[in-house]
Amino acid sequence: MTTADCHFWDPDIPTPDLQYTYTDIAGITIRKPILTTQTIATILAGLEHQRTEYLCSHSLPDIFDTIMDLITQWADPDSPWRRIAHDLLPPITGYSPQMIEEWGFNVFLQTLDPRDLPLTGRLDPHHYRQFTPYCTGYVKAAGKTPKYYDNDQPKLIGHICAGNIVGLPAVEMIMDKLIDAATWIKPSTEEPVFAALFAHSMESLDPDLAYTIAVLPLDSTQTDLNEYLFSHSDLIRATGGEIARHSLMKVADSCKKPLAGHWHKFSFITIAREYLSDQATLVARLAALDVSAWDQQGCFSPQVIFVENRGQTSPRQFAELLANELQSMMRILPKGVKAGKISILEGYQEAMKKQLLGSPVQLFSPPSHDYLVVYDETTDTVEPSPQFRAITVKPINDINEIPELVRPLHRFLQTIGVAVPIERLLPYAEAMGACGATNIRVLGEMTLQKSWEPWDGRFPLEELLRDDGSNWVSISFKDMDNALQASMTRLQTLHKDR
Amino acid sequence: MIPFPSDQWAQHFKDALNANPNYHTKAADWEGDFLFIIAPDTAYPHQLILYLDLWHGTCRAAQFTTDHPQTAYTLTGSYSIWKQIIQGTLDPLRAIVRGYLSVQGDSRKIMDYAHAAQELVSTAAHIPTTFEDTK
Numbered sequence: 284m285t286t287a288d289c290h291f292w293d294p295d296i297p298t299p300d301l302q303y304t305y306t307d308i309a310g311i312t313i314r315k316p317i318l319t320t321q322t323i324a325t326i327l328a329g330l331e332h333q334r335t336e337y338l339c340s341h342s343l344p345d346i347f348d349t350i351m352d353l354i355t356q357w358a359d360p361d362s363p364w365r366r367i368a369h370d371l372l373p374p375i376t377g378y379s380p381q382m383i384e385e386w387g388f389n390v391f392l393q394t395l396d397p398r399d400l401p402l403t404g405r406l407d408p409h410h411y412r413q414f415t416p417y418c419t420g421y422v423k424a425a426g427k428t429p430k431y432y433d434n435d436q437p438k439l440i441g442h443i444c445a446g447n448i449v450g451l452p453a454v455e456m457i458m459d460k461l462i463d464a465a466t467w468i469k470p471s472t473e474e475p476v477f478a479a480l481f482a483h484s485m486e487s488l489d490p491d492l493a494y495t496i497a498v499l500p501l502d503s504t505q506t507d508l509n510e511y512l513f514s515h516s517d518l519i520r521a522t523g524g525e526i527a528r529h530s531l532m533k534v535a536d537s538c539k540k541p542l543a544g545h546w547h548k549f550s551f552i553t554i555a556r557e558y559l560s561d562q563a564t565l566v567a568r569l570a571a572l573d574v575s576a577w578d579q580q581g582c583f584s585p586q587v588i589f590v591e592n593r594g595q596t597s598p599r600q601f602a603e604l605l606a607n608e609l610q611s612m613m614r615i616l617p618k619g620v621k622a623g624k625i626s627i628l629e630g631y632q633e634a635m636k637k638q639l640l641g642s643p644v645q646l647f648s649p650p651s652h653d654y655l656v657v658y659d660e661t662t663d664t665v666e667p668s669p670q671f672r673a674i675t676v677k678p679i680n681d682i683n684e685i686p687e688l689v690r691p692l693h694r695f696l697q698t699i700g701v702a703v704p705i706e707r708l709l710p711y712a713e714a715m716g717a718c719g720a721t722n723i724r725v726l727g728e729m730t731l732q733k734s735w736e737p738w739d740g741r742f743p744l745e746e747l748l749r750d751d752g753s754n755w756v757s758i759s760f761k762d763m764d765n766a767l768q769a770s771m772t773r774l775q776t777l778h779k780d781r
Numbered sequence: 782m783i784p785f786p787s788d789q790w791a792q793h794f795k796d797a798l799n800a801n802p803n804y805h806t807k808a809a810d811w812e813g814d815f816l817f818i819i820a821p822d823t824a825y826p827h828q829l830i831l832y833l834d835l836w837h838g839t840c841r842a843a844q845f846t847t848d849h850p851q852t853a854y855t856l857t858g859s860y861s862i863w864k865q866i867i868q869g870t871l872d873p874l875r876a877i878v879r880g881y882l883s884v885q886g887d888s889r890k891i892m893d894y895a896h897a898a899q900e901l902v903s904t905a906a907h908i909p910t911t912f913e914d915t916k
Binding site for chain 1: 872874875880883885888891895896898
């Protein structure tokens with residue numbers, strides 16, 4: 284049986300008598316250290332020493348070089364780290380090997396190139412009251428929340444990572460190194476191994492840099508240890524669901540530490556009638572990619588698709604096209620072992636019930652229930668998807684009706700995947716930004732955040748240093764057709780590999 | 782000691798860059814001129830503009846100007862930030878990443894030449910400089 288570690292720190296840090304527990308995930312034995320306050324105190328002292336002695340005085344271009352080498356390693360399917368990941372991650376995460384390797388490592392991890400970071404200085408919200416060109420798209424400052432912290436020199440940043448997106452700990456480790464911060468990562472219980480694996484890969488290139496990182500697998504129930512970590516950190520950034528939000532906010536409040544939280548979200552797709560002519564199949568293909576990426580488990584994964592009436596392809600026909608493309612996507616990015624069959628069946632039964640009761644609903648799903656498209660003409664409510672490639676297509680007369688429809692979900696709105704002509708997109712984006720949405724992306728890129736884009740309204744690197752409460756909305760492109768073409772080219776690369 | 786800002790400082794910087802073999806090597810393929818905009822702050826209440834013409838590892842021109850010529854790159858920051866950079870106490874790339882300096886132009890290219898940028902600033906840091914605000 285394979286054994287995998289889920290912890291990492293400088294091996295020279297003395298942790299005598301460290302005990303381990305062993306648990307089984309999908310036939311893999313996970314070795315987890317039993318951490319105590321004393322052990323964590325020793326590890327944090329080691330991080331602080333390494334930060335002072337190495338990170339702060341080390342040349343930033345050299346750190347860039349190491350990060351680039353690291354990303355290059357992870358882009359190589361034959362690298363030792365990719366081979367280990369190939370063996371461990373599919374069974375542990377439940378994602379298919381193709382999802383992890385092709386979408387995760389070949390596409391998602393490659394967005395971490397630090398040279399792509401925006402170097403435009405701090406943006407003054409007063410200069411961005413309208414959507415204004417920025418990097419490869421547009422940004423707009425959209426209101427303020429009563430929040431504030433400012434620390435230009437964070438010494439230690441903690442990251443609590445959800446397990447739905449493989450690779451998130453890598454983003455956090457890399458960002459911290461760019462601002463001279465030592466890092467602790469608490470990996471997800473469901474996917475505990477990638478963070479340690481990535482840290483080990485960094486260790487193979489630059490041990491001193493890697494030893495500014497500790498991966499500490501803790502349970503959220505270990506309140507004393509969590510409080511100790513929070514109280515010794517300058518900032519904690521966390522991703523997770525509503526339960527995590529409640530418990531972590533409590534700890535952050537009691538420790539009086541800033542918590543940059545990224546919680547449960549609702550994302551959707553908007554397709555304007557102009558893109559329902561000869562491009563409809565291509566648009567359906569890209570929508571199917573967004574639904575299929577990470578088996579729809581991400582906060583940025585679409586849960587509903589709004590399709591405008593009066594296009595050459597009707598919304599009902601689009602739903603059928605989408606079902607065909609979801610079938611093709613099963614070959615390109617297959618589902619994993621945690622296929623969410625029960626969730627999809629529940630969604631199927633719910634939709635069937637609506638149909639039997641006379642609602643204008645039509646279902647497109649194969650006998651295997653690998654995916655589900657519900658064409659639903661009712662627009663009185665917008666409901667979250669059961670996920671795992673289950674999506675509702677709703678017809679609308681005009682995209683400008685959408686803000687009212689989704690307003691009840693305003694607290695959760697995040698990413699909108701679009702195929703909308705730019706002249707119609709800008710006013711629509713204004714309305715959706717006012718409604719609470721934060722990221723407008725081209726179809727096929729909903730799950731790929733560009734390094735310059737805000738994340739839930741805050742710029743990801745800036746958020747580690749300060750938060751003045753400004754909320755930002757972005758459009759990730761300037762030219763709709765070029766952006767769709769780029770998405771299509773990326774998808775064709777995946778096609779070719781399959 | 783050479784006063785900053787002054788034409789003498791700019792000339793000295795140009796000469797020092799051209800005499801620096803490390804800069805010559807690391808910027809061997811670089812093409813592009815810069816404006817360093819030194820914005821007024823409480824330490825120094827006037828705007829300064831330093832023009833640098835950098836070409837294949839050599840500095841063809843370095844001068845303070847009152848014009849705002851069109852250049853491939855513009856780096857803008859406050860006087861106090863530039864002072865720390867010139868003194869060598871603030872890494873220019875760290876200043877950029879933290880948002881103390883803003884870049885206009887192809888920032889990706891600047892990041893590709895990060896080692897050259899560092900050498901450029903390290904050259905400035907070796908100039909025995911006296912700053913006007915500390916006179």
